[in-house]
Amino acid sequence: MRIAFTLLFLVVFAACAQEKQPVLGETEFQKEMNAEYKDATTSPLKDKDRKAFKGLDFFKFDSSYVVKAKIKRTPDTQWFDMKTTTSRVSPQRTFGVLTFELNGETHQLNVYQGKEIMQREGLGDYLFLPFLDDTNGEESYGGGRYIDLRIPESDTIEIDFNKAYNPYCAYNDKYSCPIVPRENYLALEIRAGVKAFEK
Template sequence: MKSFLILIVLISTLSCAQEKKPVLGETEFQKEMNAEYKDATSSPLKDKDRKQFEGLYFFRFDSSFVVKANLKLTPDTEWFEMKTTTSRVSPERIYGVLTFELKGESYTLNVYQGKDIMKKEGLEDYLFLPFIDDTNGEESYGGGRYIDLRIPEGDTIEIDFNKAYNPYCAYNDKYSCPIVPRVNYLALNVRAGVKAFKK
């Protein structure tokens, strides 16, 4: 009887282990995103998409898309209403201008600070970097992608395009997402970060 019970426990343990698949991802960032999107408490996915979800599509990690940028502060910029995918507007200001080299060319992007987000605990130093590039609408989401940054101590900041992610609107139209300002267009294919979502 004892050996029979051990056998039952062993079978149930093995079946549970088979059901619980490991979180997919090539990097820690990819694994964290996949875990977040699989979890019903944090996922932006619609229920029907989340139940079939196995992992987001990512470009392969490419170290050439990790760049050091010079940050030129723009302390006198006024708050403005950044448009979103709904009637809501997001109060933002240009915190500074980032200049960096990528694939042998020089580029600049505005980095933004949100009036509402900076009031939240733990996000006082949060910076928002939205951008559009030549992969949009084909390999990546048509509306562009975002990168999360923090205010640096000096005048340089690392931009890792491998951590570029889609706005929640790419997965679910119930969300209100900031529209990437046209000035933040990169005239190249940024094949790094999250790809377009395939249902």
């Protein structure tokens, strides 16, 4: 009887241990993303992909992809309809132009402010930085990647490309995702952040 109980306990313990696997990730950002994608209430993954999900594939963290950018604000820009992967449009305005050094060269990216998202609680200072680079379609998602930023108090802002993530459309075609404007193409490989998703 005791042996049977012990065996039953071990089987239950082993099952619980399997369910409670540690969240993978080299950095806090990677762990947070993996936890979000593993959780059925927050994951953009299709059910079949989530059930088999172990963790996203990331480039190795590289501090050279953490850069300080000068932000030139553009307060007079008009709202425009940013195209998405569906018929929906996303009302955006160019909040400013970011200028930074990477790989010994100067680069620029537009950073955007979304009319809808800025009205949500706690997101009034949210900035949207979508970009394309030469890893797209090979090591990273073909449609480009996004970085979340917040409006800085000064005229400088940190861009951490290690926090670049894929649009939800990379995982599930039920989502409508803003298409990265062509002017936000970087003519180099950004080997940082989330890699392409292998379904």
